[in-house]
Structures are given as C-alpha cells and as structure tokens.
Amino acid sequence: MMQRSVYKVNLTKIVGEGEFPCPSCGEIISPDDGSEIVYEILDVKTNEDNLLEEILVVCKKCGIMIRLEGFEMLKEIKNELFDCDDYLLKGNIETNLFE
Numbered sequence: 721m722m723q724r725s726v727y728k729v730n731l732t733k734i735v736g737e738g739e740f741p742c743p744s745c746g747e748i749i750s751p752d753d754g755s756e757i758v759y760e761i762l763d764v765k766t767n768e769d770n771l772l773e774e775i776l777v778v779c780k781k782c783g784i785m786i787r788l789e790g791f792e793m794l795k796e797i798k799n800e801l802f803d804c805d806d807y808l809l810k811g812n813i814e815t816n817l818f819e
C-alpha cells in the first residue's frame with residue numbers, strides 16, 4: 721500500500737506574503753505565484769464567506785503534497801519579515817502520513 725506524505729504549513733506561523741520553502745526540497749513556494757512551474761494547486765477550500773481556508777498544493781520539484789492553512793490570519797501579519805530558517809527551526813511543520 722502506498723503512503724503519501726502531506727506536510728502542513730500554517731500560514732499564521734510564518735510572516736511575509738505567505739511564501740515558504742518546500743519542507744522537503746526547499747524550493748520557495750508562493751501562494752501568489754500562479755505559474756504552476758514550482759507547484760500546482762490540487763484543491764482549494766473556502767468557508768461560507770468565500771474566504772480561503774485551505775489550499776492543497778503539490779511541489780513539482782520533489783512531488784510532496786503541502787496543505788496550507790491559516791489564510792484568515794495572513795493579512796494581519798504580512799508586514800513582518802519572513803525568515804525561513806527561523807520558521808524551520810521552530811518546528812512548525814507537521815508531517816502526517818495516511819494511506
């Protein structure tokens with residue numbers, strides 16, 4: 721049976737425009753990048769107000785899936801500086817395995 725890793729990235733834990741390094745290969749993934757060169761959106765969830773709740777993307781460099789959460793908080797923290805090393809060290813990435 722095949723298992724796939726899904727990395728969770730909570731955007732409330734990162735600051736900046738919502739970009740972050742791929743937890744597996746380090747490629748920078750930006751929600752504002754619609755070119756689908758680095759990643760591709762698999763699924764988008766919105767709430768009843770039509771606001772983004774969750775996006776499932778696949779990194780095209782390494783093939784892992786990444787679940788982006790926390791969009792509702794993003795606007796409030798986007799003025800702070802983004803530091804990817806800091807982010808990774810804080811251990812905000814959870815790995816979930818499912819079949």
Ligand SMILES: [Zn+2]
Pocket residue numbers: 742743744745746747779780781782783784
């Ligand atoms: Zn990757």
